[in-house]
Amino acid sequence: MSSARPVAATLPQPLRMSTLFVRTLREDPADAEVASHRLLMRAGYVRRAAPGIYTWLPLGLRVLAKVEAVVREEMVAAGAQEVHFPALLPRDPYEATGRWAEYGSNLFRLADRRGGDYLLAPTHEEMFTLLVKDLYSSYKDLPVTLFQIQTKYRDEARPRAGLIRGREFVMKDAYSFNVDDEGLDTSYQLQRDAYQRIFERLGLDYVIVAATSGAMGGSRSEEFLTPTPIGEDTFVRSPGGYTANVEAVVTPAPEPVPYDDAPAAHVEYTPETPTIARLVQVANEMHPRPDRPWEAADTLKNVVLALTHPDGERELVVVGLPGDRDVDLKRVAAVFEPAEVEPATEEDLAARPLLVKGYIGPQVLGPNVRPAGVEVGSPEDTAIRYLVDPRVVEGTRWITGANSSGQHVFDLTVGRDFAVDGTIEAAEVRAGDPAPDGSGPLELARGIEIGHIFQLGRKYARALGLQVLDVNGKQVTVTMGSYGIGVSRVMAALAEANHDDVGLAWPAQVAPAHVHVVATGKDAAVFEEAERIVAGLAGQGVEVLYDDRPKVSPGVKFKDAELLGVPLIVVVGRGLAEGIVEVRPRAGGDPEKVAVDEVVEHVTGQVVELLA
Amino acid sequence: MSSARPVAATLPQPLRMSTLFVRTLREDPADAEVASHRLLMRAGYVRRAAPGIYTWLPLGLRVLAKVEAVVREEMVAAGAQEVHFPALLPRDPYEATGRWAEYGSNLFRLADRRGGDYLLAPTHEEMFTLLVKDLYSSYKDLPVTLFQIQTKYRDEARPRAGLIRGREFVMKDAYSFNVDDEGLDTSYQLQRDAYQRIFERLGLDYVIVAATSGAMGGSRSEEFLTPTPIGEDTFVRSPGGYTANVEAVVTPAPEPVPYDDAPAAHVEYTPETPTIARLVQVANEMHPRPDRPWEAADTLKNVVLALTHPDGERELVVVGLPGDRDVDLKRVAAVFEPAEVEPATEEDLAARPLLVKGYIGPQVLGPNVRPAGVEVGSPEDTAIRYLVDPRVVEGTRWITGANSSGQHVFDLTVGRDFAVDGTIEAAEVRAGDPAPDGSGPLELARGIEIGHIFQLGRKYARALGLQVLDVNGKQVTVTMGSYGIGVSRVMAALAEANHDDVGLAWPAQVAPAHVHVVATGKDAAVFEEAERIVAGLAGQGVEVLYDDRPKVSPGVKFKDAELLGVPLIVVVGRGLAEGIVEVRPRAGGDPEKVAVDEVVEHVTGQVVELLA
Known part of the structure; x- marks a missing residue:
């Protein structure tokens, strides 16, 4: 019974380098x-x-x-x-x-x-x-x-x-x-x-x-x-x-900390401490803690971000996070999409005199300054939203800005001394951070x-x-x-994923051809034999790229073959005198010498294997 | 030897109407x-x-x-x-x-x-x-x-x-x-x-x-x-x-006509003759020709067109053609591409007082009004371009506008009384016009x-x-x-090219499937047999659309099959009791009754023939 889809119609035509619309470049494009x-x-x-x-x-x-x-x-x-x-x-x-x-x-x-x-x-x-x-x-x-x-x-x-x-x-x-x-x-x-x-x-x-x-x-x-x-x-x-x-x-949130016995918040003189590193140094010098030195993780860093909403409105928000963490803007961007996010500019800060650069604290932010009776997010609520890292849980105590130049507040306690508008995944994730599902440290x-x-x-x-x-x-x-x-x-x-220093090395499934036949030298017999091999492979359904260029040196042909990345390279050249052609796998592995009479069957078999 | 392109990979999957993303409409879209x-x-x-x-x-x-x-x-x-x-x-x-x-x-x-x-x-x-x-x-x-x-x-x-x-x-x-x-x-x-x-x-x-x-x-x-x-x-x-x-x-141009003996041009009173028909009538009444009556083809109609060039410039041109021909704007557009062409508007004419609507003549156009020493197309040349139909050859004599209301000029002779800027293929082509290569009348x-x-x-x-x-x-x-x-x-x-009143009738080469199998009725045996036929055809590389909808009436299924236009419709239904299915060619021809055991082979053969 004849089939409605004859196999012959699907046989691939070999591509010939002599006419193929391609030019390789020796130099990397700028x-x-x-x-x-x-x-x-x-x-x-x-x-x-x-x-x-x-x-x-x-x-x-x-x-x-x-x-x-x-x-x-x-x-x-x-x-x-x-x-x-x-x-x-x-x-x-x-x-x-x-x-x-x-x-x-x-x-x-x-x-x-x-x-x-x-x-x-x-x-x-x-x-x-x-x-x-x-x-x-x-x-x-x-x-x-x-x-x-x-x-x-x-x-x-x-x-x-x-x-x-x-x-x-x-x-x-x-x-x-x-x-x-x-x-x-x-x-x-x-x-x-x-x-x-x-x-x-x-x-x-x-x-x-x-x-x-x-x-x-x-x-x-x-x-x-x-x-x-x-x-x-x-x-x-x-x-x-x-x-x-x-x-x-998702950052695992620690359990809330009891704070009944926590000391009252106290504002301290901390001159010239606009950075966390400097703050930690001054705190340890001027306001040392008896049990152990202050660390960056004891400070609450407040970062001002500017959102641009799709309707063009610009909104400032402040993100509070432990001082040993930086804000990851890509993580923040994912939270606020479709709004665009960038660090607040000098102009943004100048327009909000309450935000004292380097000394910002939660006391002037979010729910903490809301007049009585005004709901969060209501039209009357013009406070700057204050969102914190999930690690800033109730009862934790922080050194943070006192909203006055050269002043920080110590032992400022979440839930007692200030409230937040919510949490945000804004802090950078670090190697070694715990997985949220308890499955170990993150890489x-x-x-x-x-x-x-x-x-x-x-x-x-x-x-x-x-x-x-x-x-x-x-x-x-x-x-x-x-x-x-x-x-x-x-x-x-x-x-x-599939290249080396000299070129591409495609998997057979997507390579532009399965086999790259390279005819070298000037001997007409080489080109005739190469043609026969090409025709033989094509007859088996193998897609062939055939370098039939008569005046191109073997060196250039090999370089091109390596650059183009067809998975199997068949070299027809001097070995032909002994009835031998060479088969080189592009992605590595040893070249093989194959008898010219067997090369079509041998290479077809390799292609079938590569495609399996 | 195994092939790199197994045939099985190319076998088509049958399409099933029960799940196919398609809904036919009974009404024509507005x-x-x-x-x-x-x-x-x-x-x-x-x-x-x-x-x-x-x-x-x-x-x-x-x-x-x-x-x-x-x-x-x-x-x-x-x-x-x-x-x-x-x-x-x-x-x-x-x-x-x-x-x-x-x-x-x-x-x-x-x-x-x-x-x-x-x-x-x-x-x-x-x-x-x-x-x-x-x-x-x-x-x-x-x-x-x-x-x-x-x-x-x-x-x-x-x-x-x-x-x-x-x-x-x-x-x-x-x-x-x-x-x-x-x-x-x-x-x-x-x-x-x-x-x-x-x-x-x-x-x-x-x-x-x-x-x-x-x-x-x-x-x-x-x-x-x-x-x-x-x-x-x-x-x-x-x-x-x-x-x-x-x-x-291309309009074949007649030979030039000798005009040594032609009478001098003479302006005549032709009241209220803004149209060619009226002009011919008035000319025959008031200025009859002894040998035969005036015809529309004796008049030279001057049509004002407005070109809009790609740079936005608007230019008027006048096309002169025998009065029995209309301007074909598509032909004109092809000449002036990329400029756009439309008939001149009242405003265009009002801005050019020399153009007396209904009485325009070549005497105020193109080279005929050019001051001495000014070249055609030069910046100083602001005359309106005057282009004529190829039939308006040297020596031909015309009745045409005298650029004054109610006046036409008779015996105005090309090459003696006026010059042109060139010829243009602007006149409509008519059935019966001679082919330019002399191969007979045009259809x-x-x-x-x-x-x-x-x-x-x-x-x-x-x-x-x-x-x-x-x-x-x-x-x-x-x-x-x-x-x-x-x-x-x-x-x-x-x-x-491939439809009738009730639907499409695709050639097999482009049809969405080769065979439309319709299972009718509610008998489970029918659907089982239809499934076997569908699988058999698919196994032969035949592309099948299978109407497997269980609760749709045979009438609706047939209507859909006729509308969708797959070239062969195989009906599996009541005839099955006698071991018979029906094969209907969509594009016409007699339905055949085929034994169910032979239908796969039979239909595959027909598909192969249709695809040949």
Whole structure:
């Protein structure tokens, strides 16, 4: 019986270096900071068109297509259905969810010829929600998970590292729709499993870490990070298996301390102590403690931060934390998203004369200065919000600013002498800090975020009115998940993980070809034999890149082969006189001498093994 | 020997209607004017996201992917190499070629967070030129032809007809690079041949017509049109095989007429004759010609047009043409691109008191009023340009306006009484007009432009400095071709060409599935047998859409099958009791009764035939 899909149609055409649209560069491009960027440029996989915007050359496009194919196959295997949304979208849906404003300068906005507001989508929650609303109306229609592999836009303040943080990039985004939370858990788990299979198939090392959900909203959220020293993300792990993005690390709060017997707070003269180090020194000199010396951890440092909200409003907040810890602005940013956070400026401080730089204390902040009867957050409440590190628990006693130059207050006690507006995860996480689940001391590492899965919950469905009839005929709001993989970034991460000093070394699953055949010298017989090998391999379904350039030296050809990173290099050259060709694995391992009659079968076998 | 590409990996997964993300609509959408738009919406292939901007649902995406695959295969077979450019591009290259301004309101423009100017690319000539300049430097590197299949943007004034004229759409654009004109001819022909194969494989009827090259610049240009009454383009063909887009039709110019014996021009009183019909009537009444009556073709109609140039300048031009012809604004627009053309307004005329509405004559226009010593087009030359239809040749005598209300001049003779600035293809083309190559009378028809191939020449290479060393070591400017296929538009054209009153009827090559298996009734045995057939077909590589919905009536299932348009419909139902299933070809032809044991083999054979 004949098949509707003849095998022959899928046989790959060999690529020939003599005509392939590629030029390798011997020098590193000036703006390339990381290996993947440097090597993808040098090997002629991509070219820069504008900051954070890249053109894909033939070899780069082949690798990208293979990464996409793996992602697509696993999405389909997980039951997700592929759709494709426009990149150019009208403002309305993003206005309905507030994200038109929340995205701030990260959003590319434009107007059409009629003055209608549009955006280049950074992500598509709104559109998927509206599409399901358009098609579906009953619990019987659910669950459904949809995905697309599509070009996305984000006007990054600092596009960097080539494909790792670009402004136009390829993403797989998927969205699940369920009637209830249990269903969401199931859909989330299906995507989570698919992500694990994807990264395993791609041979990309990964860790799954707890994450904050940021501007997406929602509850549960995990990131897939591939560990690498050049990663922008910091994560923690404990010996007992706790992992989290550093932004998501929860500081274990100590038990409250009894303070019935605590001495009363007392203001002391501490001249010229604007820094913690100097304060500790002066405290020990002028106000020593009998049992042991004062340490930075005995002081309460109050850091003034300025938030810029999406509506443009600027708000000052003060964060109180033990003096031996610094504020981690990325952790703070995750708390206040979508507002932007920066240290307060001199102007900010000048506008608030109560804040005495270097001597700020909680007594003038937050609930401590609120007039009687005014509620926290009410319009009459104009106090500066005061948030503290979770270690600043009730009953703890601190040396902190007395809001007067050269003065600090000692034994200021939480819950007795001052109140707070709440706690905040603002302090840096340090190696050795305890894991929140008691699983041991944390280790810090860096990684690239390659995937992110969220339980969005009902935020988008509510904002856009996505309801279905439930089993009782009642309208219920649908609950959603959102699942992203940075496809072009994954390709960069693969390059980052698979290279050496002289070039790339792709895993066979994503390599632009399986075998790089290099014909050396000027002997016509060499080129004829190489052609036969190339044809033989292609006939077995092996993808071949064939260096058939007649006037290029063997040295240049070998350098190019090492730079381009095809996993198996077959050298057809002088050995041919003895009936021998050489097979070199690019990623390391010993070169083999193989009889020319056996090379097609031998190499095909190796390719099948590499692809398994 | 094991193959590196196992066949099993390519086996298609059946689609199940019970879970497929699709909902058919019984009613036509309000805004859908043409069949393809109406049916693609009703059958759940696409949804509108904004005017001219569509979302692809699973079935639509499958068809689009198949059209893309055919285009890609034929591009690769023609030796073109695939790359991929960003859609978001910086202004600079488009400024260098003048197109940043020339595109006018058709271009989506935006600024990034630093105020840099960007555009959403409507086409990529500039970027391809710069990329080849970046990589190549010698004649030895050429020829090369590159292509991409990519999302493009054009801010159409009137997006319409669904995918046929959208604002975000998928295009294949290819560009060839050669050192000399002969090479360009070869590259052009290779693409032209590939286009023919593509449309033949897709089963899409097409004509190749001569075209104008418009804003692209360049010399030779042909369009591929698919004939359909709903097409936006008008083309002509002659019995002898001449074909052209109506904009490109060249009017054969008659031989000059001797005018030594012609009577002198004489102004006559022709009261209230602002129209040609009225003028002919009055001329015959008041100034009859002895031999035969005056006809509209004896009058010279002068039409005032207003051009808006890309720099915003507004210019009036007057077009003189035989009074029995109307101006075809689309033909005029093709001449003046990138300027925009419209009929002059009352305000335009009011600002030029010399132009007496209804009585305009050449005597106050163009070279006829130029002061001595002023050259045409020089800064001192402020006369209104006067261009005439090619039929207005030297020695022809005309009745035309005398630039005074109620007055016309008779026997005004070209070359004796007035001069012109040149000729223009502005007059409408009519059925029966002679083909310019003498191949007989023209017939007019309408079509959708599905492909366009251009010999760009050196315009872009010159503007962007793309030179290579030639064989003599001299820098020469590269010559280019540009070749486009509207991929999403081709899909709409296929729907337009393959439907009936009740739905779509896809060719097997692009259908979302090859076979639509419909299980009817409530009998579990029917569904079990249908499952076996579906699995059997899938095992043969046949793509199956299986209507497995348990509670949907046979009538609804059949309606859906007819609407969705899969080429073969297999009905598994009551006949099963007699061991029979029914196979219905969607596009027409008799249904067959097939024994259930043979249906997999039988239908697979039919699919193989349809795909051949």
